[in-house]
Amino acid sequence: MYIFVSNYSIIDKCQSKDRSVLPLFLGSIIYNKRREMNLTQVELAQDVCTQNTISKIEKHNVAPTVNILIKICLRLDLTLNDVFSEFSSKANNQENILDKIEEKALLKDIDGLDKEIDSLRSKLSNDDWKQYELINGVLDFWKNNIETSMFTFDKVLQYTKSDETDVYTLLAYLFKGLRYSNQGFADQASYYFKMITAAFEEEKDIDNASDLEILFIYKMIAQSFDEMKLYDDAYQLSQEGLDFAQERNVSYFLDELNYSAALALQNGVNHKQAYEDHYNLAYYLAKLNDNKSLMHDIKNMQNIG
Template sequence: MFLGSIIYNKRREMNLTQIELANDICTQNTISKIEKHNIAPTVNILIKICLKLSLTLNDVFSDFTTESSVKEESALDAIEKDVLLEKISDIDERMSSLEGKLNDNDMKQYELISGVMDYWNKNYDVSLFDLDKVLQYTKSAGDDIYTLLAYLFKGMNYLGQKHNDRAQYYFKMITTSVDEVSQISNASDLEILFICKTLAKSYNIMGLYKRSYDFSRCGLNIAQTRHVSYFLDELNYQAAYSIKDDNNEKQAYQDYYNLALYLAKSNKNESLLAKMR
């Protein structure tokens, strides 16, 4: 079932007219076009519709599939996904079960996972060593997602150690590829949005708010275009944080903040909710 049909059916179930649903959200014509599958709503409008219709994001996104979700997910892909989502309780055991079963092409992903795990566990020096091995396997090719993820985590390692200049060096190496990152053949939606939200957060930490806002918006636009919901709460929060002191963006700040709060509650993202209390 398509998004427009989900909204149409729920609206009819609640005995709402298109005008009633559109009130304080958008125009009746916009609701009509969404229900007829003529346009896709912005994330902002979609979330307001969800709130009024008591729909969750899972309700409206569950029927969309991406290329990466259609193809069979390998064991390494599944592990990498959990690691990027910081679901790491059983990763060591799952990685051990793959020893001796990997080919040369798998090794860059295997070493990336190892480097990310060491980063989450604050083993920064070991993490940097693993990430350098990733770059050896990819030959630092800018069109390989594992090159960009290795640069990202090297930058995060240095940022965590307060070496902001080194962190910016690696983040800028990603920035040169950001316009093409969505076209990288071996990149999943999760990986792309992880890069966007992490760069947005990192630039906010460094006080580079314009760059943070740009990457927040980049991630939100990609999520809207591809109908995926990874990190929407954090992307909206980073967008809000980057403009919180701009007197010309007070309404935009409130919109991003409210969306982030709603999404964080929906996702039970306790770490983000703690920041927002």
């Protein structure tokens, strides 16, 4: 689970639609951990924030800015997940199971997912099949069964009738674009990616999309544009993803989106301050999320002058 941390403040409780997460900030966790470590509020606040900020966190669950929260969590050896509770508004159990399997698939947490998805096959409603096939296509893609996955994504597009207001159409386009990007065919990859971004521009809310799905799309396209050396496009997509996350108060892939933005700025137009901001956020969020692979990539980046 990832929890969103705004560049300005963290919303302690938010509304959510469809399949998104509803987070609740828990100042009591910080209070208990501080007491456990025998720290006063003044000691915890030193070089981080004011004592009054700590008091508001602990007594009133008032969440601070991202930079302050990161420093507090690092000082107390807490993760972002430790200071939020998670609960879901979704009632349909069958859909919930499919959503959880899809989330694992998109996050590449695929061990045992084949058996899980197969066990649901006989229980699917007509509306479930596009998601079911999407998951199968994603699993094959991560296993490098590329041709099989492309055939499966074509089946997804048959179910959705290539309706670009349906998130499963956009996810199928995404993986088709990734196939071409991975093979070095920039024009073909851009064709699919730009169909997705055009759909986002025309349809601000994709009705059946979860926040994770939307941010996964932003993350993957931004990464691909960086790899294709389309740095302006990479920066724009990473920024749009970060803006979407801030608007929806979620934090899926914030470390990777900030990394993509930093990489685009490092290799494109030199914006030193913006680069440093994205670089630092990427590093600290990757550290809090224990994303060792990303931390390695970030450390290998060179400073820009």
